Amino acid sequence: MPRLCFLFSLSSTMQLRSVLSKSFFTAGLLCLSLFSHVSVMAQQRLLPLDKVQSGLAFTGPEILELQADDFANPALPYLDKGAKLWSQGAGKADKSCESCHGDINSSMKGVATRYPAIDKASKKLFNLEDRIRSCRTKQQKASDWPLESDELLAVSLYVTSASNGMPVQATIDGAAKPHFENGQKIFMTRQGQMNMACTQCHDQRYGIKLYTDRLSQGQPNAYPAYRIEWQRLASLERRLRFCYNGVRAEVPAWGHGVMRDISLYLMWRAQGLNIEVPSVRK
Amino acid sequence: MTAARLQVPPRIVEGDVFKLRLLVQHPMDSGFLRNLEGVLVKRNVIRQLKCIYHDMEVFRVEPTTGTAANPLFEFYLRATTSGELYFRWVDDKGYIGELRHNLVVIPANQSPAPKS
Numbered sequence: 315m316p317r318l319c320f321l322f323s324l325s326s327t328m329q330l331r332s333v334l335s336k337s338f339f340t341a342g343l344l345c346l347s348l349f350s351h352v353s354v355m356a357q358q359r360l361l362p363l364d365k366v367q368s369g370l371a372f373t374g375p376e377i378l379e380l381q382a383d384d385f386a387n388p389a390l391p392y393l394d395k396g397a398k399l400w401s402q403g404a405g406k407a408d409k410s411c412e413s414c415h416g417d418i419n420s421s422m423k424g425v426a427t428r429y430p431a432i433d434k435a436s437k438k439l440f441n442l443e444d445r446i447r448s449c450r451t452k453q454q455k456a457s458d459w460p461l462e463s464d465e466l467l468a469v470s471l472y473v474t475s476a477s478n479g480m481p482v483q484a485t486i487d488g489a490a491k492p493h494f495e496n497g498q499k500i501f502m503t504r505q506g507q508m509n510m511a512c513t514q515c516h517d518q519r520y521g522i523k524l525y526t527d528r529l530s531q532g533q534p535n536a537y538p539a540y541r542i543e544w545q546r547l548a549s550l551e552r553r554l555r556f557c558y559n560g561v562r563a564e565v566p567a568w569g570h571g572v573m574r575d576i577s578l579y580l581m582w583r584a585q586g587l588n589i590e591v592p593s594v595r596k
Numbered sequence: 597m598t599a600a601r602l603q604v605p606p607r608i609v610e611g612d613v614f615k616l617r618l619l620v621q622h623p624m625d626s627g628f629l630r631n632l633e634g635v636l637v638k639r640n641v642i643r644q645l646k647c648i649y650h651d652m653e654v655f656r657v658e659p660t661t662g663t664a665a666n667p668l669f670e671f672y673l674r675a676t677t678s679g680e681l682y683f684r685w686v687d688d689k690g691y692i693g694e695l696r697h698n699l700v701v702i703p704a705n706q707s708p709a710p711k712s
Contacts, residue, residue: 385603388666391621394599462632545624545665 389592396472405456497579506563
């Protein structure tokens, strides 16, 4: 009897080994195919346009209800604050956003759909928050608003709200091309202690559960969004940093160009989605 | 931040039981969390919030650290006559927030029968 047992266990180990080697082989093949994919794919879509879904498709009914509620949506007070700041004079120039740009619904319509975009003066890739900060320090000659400050996010949300319901349309050629390619490369590259790439969750496994929540496609069209977990309005950059933490990768410094590059790639990837603010996310 | 928003039904008839929704913008810092720089944020929650209608306290709540930021309070009142609704809340920093709303109640005998 003990002999038989031994035989059985031996055969089972052998079986296991063969299964393992097979899976290693397939994993290797997968890796190979992934790498060849990266090199060829200039602008190939891993997430087909007809499969693109807003983050709302992956949140629960409570979040949908809260976002649709014209009164209880927690992002609304920020919108009011943004409106107030928009028309309020500031800095040495004592100008408000309104004194140059006028009414938000005419001047800022569709602006948020085009960001991140290249800033002509500095030749850097700017997201909407960068643009507002630059306007504030250079044009208004006022004190800078730090990233993630309530004021900055409120104005950013207010400007974004003028493009509500309009499709996102990022420019990825010309000076923005290297940024786009860098963003795409980072999206496809494994990193961190978990050794994972953005694409593995957000292109290949969206819809299935990660702990208690469903994985979304990582769409950027609703930012700045009120995040329940943080209990405040948050920028896309902060959300990206959260993903970096999630795969235990080294998080780039605040305001780093890498985050802008990824945002640009995400905006291109989100083609077909509309801007939806004020939004609520888990 | 001091903003608060109140929602009541547009038309209230005497004797109606109506729903009030009050959204107070408040960080409700629990005292356990760190900010983005890693510094512990001192506890600051709304300690007490009450609603006064016709010089009578009709609703009181004492939230603690378990309540999320920007709390939404929902409760029901029975309408008697028109008058002022007065909300007052105080937080750990001693800040006192106030909101006044003139409640218009249509007397029951003036109310036309609802159209079917």
